[in-house]
Amino acid sequence: MNQSVGADEGPAARRERILAGLADAVDQMDEKSAVQLAREALQAGLDAYEAVTEGLSKGMALVSEKYDKGIYFVPEILLCADAMYAAIEVLRPHLKVREGAGSAPVIIGVIEGDVHDIGKNIVRLMLEAAGFTVHDLGNDVPVSRFVEKAREVGGGIVAASTLMSTTMVNMERLVAALRDAGLRDRFRVMIGGGPVSASFARRIGADAYGSSAMEAVRIATAWETDVTFSRRACAARVVDKGR
Numbered sequence: 001m002n003q004s005v006g007a008d009e010g011p012a013a014r015r016e017r018i019l020a021g022l023a024d025a026v027d028q029m030d031e032k033s034a035v036q037l038a039r040e041a042l043q044a045g046l047d048a049y050e051a052v053t054e055g056l057s058k059g060m061a062l063v064s065e066k067y068d069k070g071i072y073f074v075p076e077i078l079l080c081a082d083a084m085y086a087a088i089e090v091l092r093p094h095l096k097v098r099e100g101a102g103s104a105p106v107i108i109g110v111i112e113g114d115v116h117d118i119g120k121n122i123v124r125l126m127l128e129a130a131g132f133t134v135h136d137l138g139n140d141v142p143v144s145r146f147v148e149k150a151r152e153v154g155g156g157i158v159a160a161s162t163l164m165s166t167t168m169v170n171m172e173r174l175v176a177a178l179r180d181a182g183l184r185d186r187f188r189v190m191i192g193g194g195p196v197s198a199s200f201a202r203r204i205g206a207d208a209y210g211s212s213a214m215e216a217v218r219i220a221t222a223w224e225t226d227v228t229f230s231r232r233a234c235a236a237r238v239v240d241k242g243r
Contacts, residue, residue, distance in 0.1 A: 011044070014044055015044065018037055018040055018044060018046060018051070018055070019041075019046075019051065019054045019055040019058075021033065021037045021055075022038065022041070022051060022055030022056050023056070023058040023059035023062065025059065025083055025087070026056055026060055026062075026083050026084045026087075027062045027063055027066075027080065028083075029076065029079035029080050029082070029083055030083055031082055031086045033083075034056075034083040034084065034086055034087040035086050035087055035090055037055075037087070038051060038086075038087035038090035038091050039090055041055070041091070042090070042091070047096070048091040048092075048094040048095045048096070048129075049095055049096065049126070049129050051087075051091055052088065052091060052095075052125065052126065052129075052213075053213060055087075056084050056087055056088065056122075057122055057212065057213050057214070059083075060080065060081075060084060060118065060122065063076075063077060064194060077118070081118050084118075084122075088125065092125075095125075095129040096129070104155070104156040104157055104188075104223060104224050105132070105134070105135060105153050105156040105157070106127055106156060106157045106159055106220060107137065107146065107153060107156065107157070107158045107187075108120060108123065108127070108134055108136055108137065108160075108161075109136065109137030109138060109139070109141035109145070109146065109160060109161075110138070110140060110141060110160070111141060111160045111162045111167050112140055112141055112142045112143060112170045113140065113162075113166065113167035113170060114139065114140060114162045114164045114167045115139045115140050116139070116162075116163040116164070117138065117139040119161055119163070119193060119213070120136075120139070120161045122213045123159065123161070123192070123210070123213045123216045123217075124136050125213075126213045126214070126216070126217045127216070127220060130217050130220070132220060132224075135149055135153060137149060141160075143170060143173045143174045144177070146158060146160065146174055146177070147174075147177050147178060147181050147183065150181070150186075150187060151181065151183065154186065155187060156186075156187060156188075157187060157189075157190060157220055157223060158178065158187045158188070158189045159189075159190045159191070159192070159210070159216065160174055160189070160190075160191050160192075161191065161192045161196075162191075162194075162195065162196065163194045164195065165195040168195060168196065171191050171196070171200075171206070172204040172205075174189070175189055175204050175205045175206055179205075188207045188208070188223050189205075189206040189208075190206065190207060190208045190209070190210050190216060191206045191208075191209055191210070192209060192210040192211065192216060197209060207223075
C-alpha cells in the first residue's frame with residue numbers, strides 16, 4: 001500500500017493521504033503501515049481523535065462491508081483488528097480528553113450471545129477521548145449483568161451492541177429488564193451494530209441507535225447537555241450512594 005508522496009504535498013493533501021492510508025492499512029491487514037501512518041499523522045499535526053474516526057474507523061467500516069458480503073471472514077477480521085489496534089496504541093496517548101465532559105457515566109458491552117467486540121472497543125475509546133467515564137462490561141454480557149452494573153452506577157447511559165441478528169432479542173430484554181428493575185428512567189439506552197437499525201431501536205423502546213462510533217459520541221454528548229436528563233441521572237446516583 002505504498003503511496004507516493006510528492007515533494008510539494010501541501011497540508012490538506014497530506015492529511016487526506018494519511019487518513020486514506022490508515023483506512024487502507026486496516027482494510028489490507030497491514031499492521032506495519034498502520035503504525036507508520038499513525039506516527040506520521042502525529043508528526044503532521046493531525047488530531048489523534050480525527051485519525052481514529054476519519055481513518056481507522058472508516059477502514060473498519062470497509063472491513064465490515066466485506067464481511068457482510070462474504071469477502072472477509074473471521075480470520076481476516078481479526079488481522080484487520082490487529083492493524084487497527086496497533087495504530088490506536090500509537091495514537092492513544094495523544095487523544096485529548098474534552099474538559100468538563102462525562103457527567104453521565106456510560107455502561108457499555110456486547111449483548112449476551114455475541115463475542116464480536118471490535119466496534120464496541122472503538123466506541124469505548126471514542127467516548128473516553130470525549131471525556132466520558134466508561135464502564136466496559138466486555139462481550140457476551142448477560143442482561144442481568146447490565147442491570148447489576150446499572151444499579152451500581154445509579155444513572156447515566158447504557159450502550160449495547162451486537163453483530164449478530166440472533167442476539168438482537170436480548171437488546172429488547174435489556175430495555176425491559178431496566179424497566180422492571182425500576183431503573184429505566186435513570187438511563188438513556190443506545191444500541192448499535194451491523195444488524196441493528198433506528199426502527200428496531202424505536203420498536204424495543206431504546207432511546208437511540210448509534211450507526212458509528214462518531215454518531216455514538218454525538219448522541220451521548222447531546223444527552224449530556226440535556227439538563228433535565230443530567231440532573232435526574234446525577235440525583236439518582238446521589239440518592240443511591242446515600243443509602
